[in-house]
Amino acid sequence: MVQGDPPMINWPAFRGGYVNLGGVVSMSGGTANTTSLLRVMNERAVFAEIFRLGRVSRPELAQATGLSKPTISVALADLERAKLVRPVGLRTGNAGRAALLYEVRPQAGWVLAVDIGRAYVRLALADLVGEIVARRDEPSRAESYDEVLSQLSKIAGELTAEAGIARGDITLSVFGTPGIHDKETGVLRLAPNLPGWEQPGAAERLADVTGSPYVVENDVDLAALGEGAYGLGQGISHFVYVSIGTGIGMGVVIDGKLYRGSRGAAGEISYLPVGGGDPLAGRGRGMFESVASADGVVAAAARLGLKAATAKDVFEAARSGDESAAEVVAAEADHIAHALAGVTAVLDPELVVLGGGIGAQAGDLLIEPVSGRLASLVALSPPRIESSTLEPDTVLLGALAFGLTTARDLVFERAVAATPFG
Structure with missing residues (x-):
């Protein structure tokens, strides 16, 4: 299983006397011999x-x-x-x-995995051995910050009731969100698809969902963990997961560990200077995302006179032989190849996993031209490129993998705090 760095855990309800993950245990009653x-x-x-x-x-x-x-x-x-x-x-x-x-013992702990997306919210409650006992997928109310919080709280209550536990019994909740969680201000930065989350303290209000300890992680980073634990990244020490859909982002795994960077912004490839234009300028997006995301694909189709409500419509038209749609797909593949050329030059991954609504669902149209173009752009042979087989659950599975590993340590330390062994 791919491991992340020790998480920054928020403790709205836990009062165990100490927090210690992975180090020597210290006991609140005095120095142990x-x-x-x-x-x-x-x-x-x-x-x-x-x-x-x-x-x-x-x-x-x-x-x-x-x-x-x-x-x-x-x-x-x-x-x-x-x-x-x-x-x-x-x-x-x-x-x-x-x-x-x-x-x-499965009931020794519980993990709530949450994927907060623009289109859907997905929640799964699992016991300590990873068995999912209750799950919900619902269209997201992401247009309103308060409504999506209310939605998450309602679903969490339904899941815990279905499992026969109280919300406070959850050992750890792991929330996957777009953007970067600024731990000092509680703001979600670089998350234009979630309006309202840029206000100070926004992420901290996730504590109200269950009242239990929680972690806020970048959704694409979690997706990379999901691929490492359950998908194409199993057993691979160096790979990247590139999500292309409503937005664009990348999770980086180096030496089997998630790499976040100094400020948690590693993998924000939406801001790569790729695409040669910015048709969505002014919407808070980087150049690569502006041309290669779902909206960028629809905008490119419109410029060629192709009426398409969604990127999926464009790719379906390409499969049906529409020449304008095929031209859009070719441009999309070129944008992705140029972005991956930069990634390959810096990170030299063995594998690139394409995910998200475009990366996973249009792999049949994109992987071959992206691989061919990339081979002409890099010094050595390009990395293997494959579409994720876990979509749309990649983020949720990553949150689960992250949560289970962390919850194992938490339940152990709670047991030590409550009744020192021996």
């Missing part, structure tokens, strides 16, 4: 391996962690007492005594 710290570290390692491996036996855990079997037994007893893991039967069929298997 060396033995207690080692014990907690062992339990963290065992819990992480059960989370990674699924149903697993004590000998398998000893092999995976390098810990002794007696240490594994103590750790499992503590984790079971904290209701983080549970025994799930025996593995039979091999010579010798049957091995008792353990797994993460």
Whole structure:
């Protein structure tokens, strides 16, 4: 699974005494002695391996962690007492005594994944092992900031009720949004498709959706995590996910980790100086986005006399043999190739995953000409280009992958805070 950097978590309701992700645990009651710290570290390692491996036996855990079997037994007893893991039967069929298997207790934590888009909002509630227990997709009320918040709160209430839990039981909510979350002001920057979110404190009001800890992440970055965890990016250390649709953005994975840049703006390729014009000037968009996004495709078609209400109409016309539509597609492919030439020169990715409404749905028309044009623009052989197979759920799956990894640490530390192991 592709990992992101430790997230900046907001805590509207959590009052556990401390927050610590991935480091040595400190306890609010005083300094723990060396033995207690080692014990907690062992339990963290065992819990992480059960989370990674699924149903697993004590000998398998000893092999995976390098810990002794007696240490594994103590750790499992503590984790079971904290209701983080549970025994799930025996593995039979091999010579010798049957091995008792353990797994993460699914109800030990809950993750709410949220994709806030211009056209749709998508929410999924999953238990700690990633099983989605409730989900909703609805047309977004993005034209009004207050209405979309109300919509998200309503859906979150429906999902938790369906799962039989309270909103406060959610361990972590992960919100995927366009633009960049300015953590100092709470503003969403570079998100013109979500009016109202540029006001100070806007992102912080997401705390009202569930009242539980939450993270706000760029939607395209989450999509890259989704591809790394569940899609074409699995097992690939260097790849980019390029979303082309209502807007344009890119998620960058380097050495298997999400790269955000110094201010979280890595991948804002909508502002690349690509396209040779700006037909949508004055709408807060960069040059590349102005010509290659869905609106840019429709505008290009209109200049050629082709009446199309959506970019999808243009691509359908091209598939039907319309010459004007084919000319628009050729121009679109050229714009994308020039943008990817810059990306390739700087990042040298092994794979480019095209997503979004255009990238994923028009791959049959775009991948071959983009690949051909890109080969003439870069010094070495171009990266492989493929269309995402996860759309329209890429952002949601990325939020889920991000949330599950983080929630695992949170439930562990809550258990330590509530009842120190040992």
